Amino acid sequence: NAGVTQTPKFRVLKTGQSMTLLCAQDMNHEYMYWYRQDPGMGLRLIHYSVGEGTTAKGEVPDGYNVSRLKKQNFLLGLESAAPSQTSVYFCASSYPGLVGSYEQYFGPGTRLTVT
Amino acid sequence: LAKTTQPISMDSYEGQEVNITCSHNNIATNDYITWYQQFPSQGPRFIIQGYKTKVTNEVASLFIPADRKSSTLSLPRVSLSDTAVYYCLVAKGNAGKSTFGDGTTLTVKP
Numbered sequence: 011n012a013g014v015t016q017t018p019k020f021r022v023l024k025t026g027q028s029m030t031l032l033c034a035q036d037m038n039h040e041y042m043y044w045y046r047q048d049p050g051m052g053l054r055l056i057h058y059s060v061g062e063g064t065t066a067k068g069e070v071p072d073g074y075n076v077s078r079l080k081k082q083n084f085l086l087g088l089e090s091a092a093p094s095q096t097s098v099y100f101c102a103s104s105y106p107g108l109v110g111s112y113e114q115y116f117g118p119g120t121r122l123t124v125t
Numbered sequence: 126l127a128k129t130t131q132p133i134s135m136d137s138y139e140g141q142e143v144n145i146t147c148s149h150n151n152i153a154t155n156d157y158i159t160w161y162q163q164f165p166s167q168g169p170r171f172i173i174q175g176y177k178t179k180v181t182n183e184v185a186s187l188f189i190p191a192d193r194k195s196s197t198l199s200l201p202r203v204s205l206s207d208t209a210v211y212y213c214l215v216a217k218g219n220a221g222k223s224t225f226g227d228g229t230t231l232t233v234k235p
């Protein structure tokens with residue numbers, strides 16, 4: 011049981027390049043999330059998904075797109091990277107089966123630098 | 126989404142009890158309160174969750190007063206390994222959307 015995994019762990023992009031971050035979970039969780047964390051700051055929600063085929067905007071969605079074609083995978087795309095998107099990106103998943111059962115399981119993060 | 130306010134930092138010594146309070150004045154009726162711990166270069170990890178009164182597990186206790194406008198995470202007898210950032214999160218149980226605040230950096234000294 012690997013939990014939540016993220017690919018890649020590190021990446022350096024030039025301004026204007028595009029890339030996709032992959033998040034995978036093997037816990038059969040319905041909900042998945044993408045957060046970004048800037049140095050010394052808390053986590054900010056980019057996009058989230060409450061089930062396969064659904065996505066919704068979070069707090070800071072601009073410049074990012076997401077897709078949830080399979081229940082176990084949640085992809086985060088940057089179409090045209092900007093230096094302001096330099097951050098650590100965390101994926102998380104949770105199982106909302108019981109009211110209050112809201113524990114989010116986080117991946118190890120992807121450290122992205124845009125030059 | 127309910128906004129949360131926590132102290133930016135706290136210092137403690139090994140063996141002491143640490144209480145971190147989170148303010149959430151706009152908490153909604155069906156919101157739950159969850160606390161996470163984050164070490165450097167790692168994703169946050171769930172500590173404890175509650176709706177009202179007191180919840181206790183093997184690592185912490187969570188105290189929530191009747192008006193639910195604040196909550197207090199209590200860590201008994203902290204050790205150096207408890208040095209981390211602690212986040213208070215308020216969100217609907219099944220709503221999906223959630224917001225982390227800036228957290229409280231706890232430093233435990235020998």
